[in-house]
Amino acid sequence: MGGSEPGRDSLAPRGDSEPGRDSLAPRGDSEPARSGLEPSAGPAPDGEPSFHPYHHPSAGWGAAKTVGQVFVRERTFVNGPRAIMRMNHENVGFDCPGCAWPDDTKGLHLDICENGIKHVTWEMTPKRVDRSFFAEHSVTELSDWSDFALEDRGRLTEPMVYDPATDHYVPISWQRAFDLIGRTLRALDSPDQASFYTSGRLGNEATFLYQLMARELGTNNLPDCSNMCHEASGRALTASLGTGKGTVDLKDWEATDALFIMGVNAASNAPRMLTALAEAHRRGAQIVHINPLVEAAATRTIVPHEFAAMATFRSTRTSTLNLQPRIGGDMALIRGIAKAVLEQAKTDAKALDQEFVDRHTTGFDAYRSLCEETPWELIEHQSGLARDDILKAARVYRDADRSIISWCLGISQHEHGVDTVREIVNLLLLRGNLGREGAGPCPVRGHSNVQGNRTCGVDHRPAEAFLDRLAEVCGIDPPREHGLDTVGAVQAMHRGDVKVFVGMGGNFALAAPDTPYTHAALRNCDLTVQVSTKLNRSHLVHGKQALILPCLGRTEKDHQREGVQSTSVEDSMSMVHLSVGMKRPASKHLLSEPAIIAGMARAALPDSPTPWEWYIEDYDRIRDTMAQVLDGFEDFNRRVRLPLGFRIKQPARELVFRTPSGHAEFSTAPLPDIVPAPGTLSLGTMRSHDQWNTTIYSDNDRYRGVKNLRTLVFMNKDDMRERGLTEFDPVDITSTAKDGSQRHLHGYLAIPYDIPRGCAAGYMPEMNVLVAIGDYSKQSNQPIMKHLKVTITPTP
The missing domain is CATH 2.40.40.20 (Barwin-like endoglucanases)
Structure with a gap:
């Protein structure tokens, strides 16, 4: 990590004290919001509402048509097609800022989807929100706009600060913005009066710097979007297997005999999964979709990069069985499948992998007794499914030599989400579906680097071993008390216990629960800071002082002193790879997320031993430090430049269980009563x-x-x-x-x-x-x- 530390002003772009206007935004007002308690989230309808049940394949020509319309709407006639050829391409392209589905491992040149293209062109729009826009529109006026109208005005171009005297945002230099943040943070009675939130868009290098800044300040208040999405999955997998992540990869999907897809709307939330589903069906794998709604991805698809299929309108089925449990009934369904497997094991020795259970698990006898004691009538009542339908799924599971169970928020966002994921692991353990090709648990992350955020230190409950290494390598004394998660942060802001909120990406004001309560909490802060690419509701629901700090998008080139920089991301299956922007930034006054974090850190920690500016000159230096702190990141800079990057080792995949028992642990939670009361x-x-x-x-x-x-x-x-x-x-x-x-x-x-x-x-x-x-x-x-x-x- 050699090299000298540059001057502190190296974080700011040239001409920072007087940002230019640099606007292409059209004039005129956008559509106002519709009335109602909640803010309108979409554009004004261009016709009467209509509903016609969808009976076509997912993706296919509908997706292709929509992509063309998006290029026209966002005026990305050149950059849009260029982005298609660069997105998700190993080591030369940028990672899609949408979902976290892994990149193709076979050199596919169109590893893209409709929603990914929407996301990218939304970022690449030529529309601009500059100082003249803010001079023209007060915060009170903008608060009446729809959320679509706010974001549709285009990219933010320069840092802005709220002026309460005029109710307008006005320009501020980067250095003055950093000074305001630093001054406010240093004036707090305790560092725990600040909270540092991140969404999944933040790259690994920025994530590491972000948590380093918070912990050097002295707080573990690091809420993130995982707190609202897959926290249950991480806690359940850690308790059962000693790892907070899934154990499978794309090669396992290509080798499995049976896929169980639970609580996932893949066609919208992870559209590139459709390719894997179509390929699995064509080679004879069984595919069971479990969801209260039969979504389009659970029927048929035409994969757009399969040109012959597109030309002949030939669709491929993406399921062999669809089950519709009642909302929250998934745990009862899985218990029913396990009960059926154990009943069959009494007469069929192959139904249960007894050798695997004996060698690698603990708690099996108690779980078997629990299944035996759970009556079928209770399972049917709580799942909302007939016993015959549950037995259909059980036969698929029993007949498959290798099975993967994959799930998303339909499983985790429940009171009993941890118990449900642990029940999934119980079922996998019965037949040894762990530690071998084509088998294992597979949570589907919904945001492109949310898993990387957690891996690289954004965690309000950090492990002691991680903090020990951070202290040793970075020379800081990190706090040991657990910090606030998302719900806790909102409640603390509402009470007045948290006075500074920093949002690194996302739209916290709309993403968090209990919208009026969350809005009141944000307004109760002394300072809110939002690092964003576009205008959104969180800029209008702000504290007594407020900053908007515009950052580079993932599609844009990140120029630093040592040249164009790359950032790394981790996908849903633990692959870490590089992302390199392709286009000129939307404004010459934008900073990268690492540079913004470093600027805040230096202002808040003027005597910090951390070489913040030196890190920003060359992100390889950040990665060298990360390699010393993070498990699985050894030799980071070399390995991340390998074809496809590298996969973080998963001990449970190797049948190494970092649980208290040293084994995979069966759980024995009772079935919750999730049936709604009469009239509800x-x-x-x-x-x-x-x-x-x-x-x-x-x-x-x-x-x-x-x-x-x-x-x-x-x-x-x-x-x-x-x-x-x-x-x-x-x-x-x-x-x-x-x-x-x-x-x-x-x-x-x-x-x-x-x-x-x-x-x-x-x-x-x-x-x-x-x-x-x-x-x-x-x-x-x-x-x-x-x-x-x-x-x-x-x-x-």
């Missing part, structure tokens, strides 16, 4: 197809047959009939929290849908209003966004 429904929030996290591209949801509408609720037709409802009738939705408090949405439109009786579904972030801040899982602290107790009545 279980409601799950989800994304539409034309949406990525809180970013809304339109009010359409092609795969569910919806046009020009987001304020809707999908319901079982019998539940609608019972309430005297017909299609598009307006309804009021009331959620009841654990503490008895209620939250309401008014005038949503009811749509009959193929969903189990007693269940309903609608879109986040609009429905985050219904999620009480106190309604989080006691197992994972995740907000219970997939299992709300609601009543739905006709709007008077």
Whole structure:
């Protein structure tokens, strides 16, 4: 790590004190928000709402047509096609800023998807939000705009600070912005009065610097989007196997005999999975989809890069069995499959891998007794499925030599999410589906580097061994007390215990639960700092002082003193690889995320021994330090430049279990009662197809047959009939929290849908209003966004 430390002003771009206007933004006002408790998240509809059940293959020509429309809308006629040829290409391209599905390992030249292209072109738009835009529009005025309209105005171009006297954001130099942050952080009574949030867009190098800054300041308040998504998965896998990650990779998907896909809307949330599903079906693998809704990915697909299939409209099936448990009924279903396997093992010695169980697990006898004592009637009642249907899935599992169980937020965002994931592991252990090709647990991460964020230190509950190495290598004394997660941070801001909130990417004001409560919490802060590429709701729901710090996007070249820099990301299957931007930055006044973090750190820690500026000159220097601190990152700079990068070693894949017993551990949680009370429904929030996290591209949801509408609720037709409802009738939705408090949405439109009786579904972030801040899982602290107790009545 040799080299001299540069001057501290090297973080700021030239001409920082007087940023240029550099705007291509069109003039005129955008569409105002629709009325209602929640902010509108989409554009004004360009027609009447309509609903027609979707009966076509996923992807295919529908996706191709949409991509063309996106290029036209975002005016990316040159950069859009260029991006297609560079996105997800090993060592020469940039990593898609969308989902975390692994890159193809065979040199595919179009390893892309419709939603990834939407995400990239949304970032590459020529539209600009500059100082003249902020001079023209007050925060009060912008607060009435829809969330679509805010982001649609284009890329942020220079740092801005809120002026309470005029209610406008005004330009500020980078150095003055850093000074404001540093001065405010140094004035706190305790470093725990600050909270440092990140979304999954942050690269590994920036992630490492971010957590280093927070811990050198003296706090572990590092909430992240995992706290709202896969926290349950990590805790469950750690308890069962001693690792917080899945153990499989793409080669395992190519070799497995059976895939169980649980709580995943792959066509929208991980569209490149469709290629793996189609290939698995063609080679004869069994594919079981388990979801309350039969999504488009669970039927058929035409993979766009398969040109012959596109030319002949030839689709491939992506499932051999679809099961629709009631919301929250997945654990009972898995228990039923395990019970069936154990019953068969009494007469078929091959049904159970007794040798694997004896050598590598503990707690089996207690689990077997639990399954035997759980009556089929209870399993049917809690899962919402008939015994015969459960036995169909059990036969698939029993007949497969190698099985993978994959899941997403439909499993984790529940009160009993940890227990459900542990039950999945129990089932895998019964037949030795671990530590061999084509088998194992496979959580699907929904954001491109959210797993890398956790790997590289953004964790409010850091391990002691990690802190010891951080202290030794970086020469700091990191705090040992656990910090605040997302829910805890919101509650602390609301109480006034946290006074500074820094958001590194994302749109916290909309992503967090209990929208009015979260907004009040943010407004209670002394300072809010948002590092962003585009204008969003979190810039308008701000503290007494507020900064908007614009950063480079992943598609853009990152020029530093030693040349163009690359950053690394970790995908959903633990592969780490480089990402290199391809285009000129949207403004000459943008800084990279590592540079912004280093600027904040130097201002807050003027006497820090950490060579912040030296790190930013060349990101290889950051990686050299990371290699000394992080398990699995040894020889980081060389290995990350190998073809396809490298895979972080997973001990459980090698049948090494870092659990207290040294074995894989069966769990014995009782089945929870998840059946809704009479007159109530279980409601799950989800994304539409034309949406990525809180970013809304339109009010359409092609795969569910919806046009020009987001304020809707999908319901079982019998539940609608019972309430005297017909299609598009307006309804009021009331959620009841654990503490008895209620939250309401008014005038949503009811749509009959193929969903189990007693269940309903609608879109986040609009429905985050219904999620009480106190309604989080006691197992994972995740907000219970997939299992709300609601009543739905006709709007008077």
